[in-house]
Amino acid sequence: MESRGKRLLGIGFTLIFLAASVTLAAQTKGAEFPTKAVTMLCGSTAGSPVDVMARELARQMEKILRKPVVVQNKPGGSQAEELSR
Numbered sequence: 001m002e003s004r005g006k007r008l009l010g011i012g013f014t015l016i017f018l019a020a021s022v023t024l025a026a027q028t029k030g031a032e033f034p035t036k037a038v039t040m041l042c043g044s045t046a047g048s049p050v051d052v053m054a055r056e057l058a059r060q061m062e063k064i065l066r067k068p069v070v071v072q073n074k075p076g077g078s079q080a081e082e083l084s085r
Contacts, residue, residue: 011043011050015057037068045075 040058044050051073058069
């Protein structure tokens with residue numbers, strides 16, 4: 001169970017880093033970024049704790065970017081397990 005907690009924490013930090021990166025890019029580019037909806041890939045199943053965090057992050061990003069942010073689940077797409085070995 002400790003491994004799962006570390007994995008979720010790592011994913012949480014990744015999501016925070018992603019949000020900060022998108023926010024900085026938006027501020028740098030001004031009103032021209034992004035020009036269409038943003039798709040956020042979530043490497044977990046719908047309803048999981050990681051999915052819930054990703055969807056909340058997407059809601060916050062929509063407020064900043066003023067564009068839709070779509071969360072797309074891709075279970076098994078995470079590399080977190082490979083990196084922790």
